[in-house]
Amino acid sequence: xxxxxxxxxxxxxxxxxxxxxxxxxxxxxxxxxxxxxxxxxxxxxxxxxxxxxxxxxxxxxxxxxxxxxxxxxxxxxxxx
Numbered sequence: 001x002x003x004x005x006x007x008x009x010x011x012x013x014x015x016x017x018x019x020x021x022x023x024x025x026x027x028x029x030x031x032x033x034x035x036x037x038x039x040x041x042x043x044x045x046x047x048x049x050x051x052x053x054x055x056x057x058x059x060x061x062x063x064x065x066x067x068x069x070x071x072x073x074x075x076x077x078x079x080x
Contacts, residue, residue, distance in 0.1 A: 002047050003075065004057075005031050005065040007038035015043055015062045022056055024049045034075050035068060050078070 006012040012028070019026045024045055031042040045053055050067070057064060068075040 001044045001070075002050060002053075002078065003029075003032070003035070003068045003070070004043045004045065004053070005035050005039070005068065006041065007063060007065055009039050009041055011063045012039055012041040012043065014060075015057065015064070018056050018060055018062065019043065019045060019053065022052065024052060024056075032075060034073070035065070038065070 004015060006015070016026060016028055026043050026045045029042055029044055031040055035042070047069070053067070056062075066077040066079060068077055070076075
């Protein structure tokens with residue numbers, strides 16, 4: 001699973017709606033303390049949907065902090 005973090009709750013809820021509309025499985029969860037974000041909510045989604053999620057986020061201009069994967073007990077930004 002990948003994790004998308006946000007700077008605002010509004011953007012998190014918007015992304016959740018967009019992914020559900022695209023029929024991409026997702027789960028709203030608390031943002032892990034290892035990720036510095038302005039919002040306490042993050043979205044988890046399957047790694048195989050990464051390219052589709054990136055496309056939706058770009059097309060709909062959703063503002064995100066980043067998309068992360070878990071490596072050990074740390075979260076690594078996919079874009080870094």
